[in-house]
Amino acid sequence: MPELPEVEIVRRGLNQFTLHQEITGGDVLLNRTIAHPISVDQFIPHLTGSAIATWHRRGKYLLAELTPSPQTHWLGVHLRMTGQLLWLHQDQPLQKHTRLRLYFQHQQELRFVDQRTFGKIWYVPPHLPVETIITGLAKLALDPFSPLFTLEYLAHQLQKSRRLIKTALLDQSIVAGLGNIYADEALFKSRILPTTPCADLQSQQIESLRTAIIEVLSASIAAGGTTFSNFLNVTGINGNYGNDAWVYNRASQPCRVCGNLIERIKLAGRSSHFCSHCQK
């Protein structure tokens, strides 16, 4: 599932291919993909004639800064479970789950393909803060790559939660960008059991967790994102990270550190993978 590293890989690809080219039109194939404006008919006309100055990422959200305009306007994208943004020629045959097509000059196209239809796309008009339209941004925590993502910050974020650490890590208002894969991986690297209540974590463990989060995300970005799920970068290429996952999706397989069998349990409806020998 696209988590921070996959979204970052997509962002880099978008910045490589889509900038400073006029949007000439488009086609909405599934209305509910467009989260804003409410009237889908207005979506394509709002974008037509603009170009993308740059793509930003906040947590798992992608934000395209649109020009020209006296005031900036924005295009927002969340891939959710199965969303893919592909840069291709308009002649390329439509994928079965194509939800949105944005046409660019020279017959190029930015295509949104999303099997399970949870993905969302927003248009944010000028004069409005993006948070007022893309409401998920309003309660988003710091990005782990922010210089402000310190031990003090993470400790403070976890202090206010009475939940188990695994559940807290999936909450985007505590840390932005983690999903089920990298939450399990970061907990393994920091040797913390997913069932540990946040309040029981020692300062040393929180620092270890903070470091592990940054390392796990960095390693995946360096590998081009995960092999899991149907993640593709904008040119349609899968990543390489899944092959060296420590625990994710490895239930009943030997721990890569101690050989104990990896266990799998359900926490708040999500599967959690861990080694009960390495993690305490």
Place this chain on the structure above:
DNA sequence: CTCGGTTCCTGGCCGC
């Protein structure tokens, strides 16, 4: 206010 459960959706997989 906090938090867990449910929901959205499709396709892969398991067991009979």
Place this chain on the structure above:
DNA sequence: TGCGGCCAGGAACCGA
């Protein structure tokens, strides 16, 4: 081989 049902999960929403 065919098919029913379960499972995967990000985040909004609902209700305790």
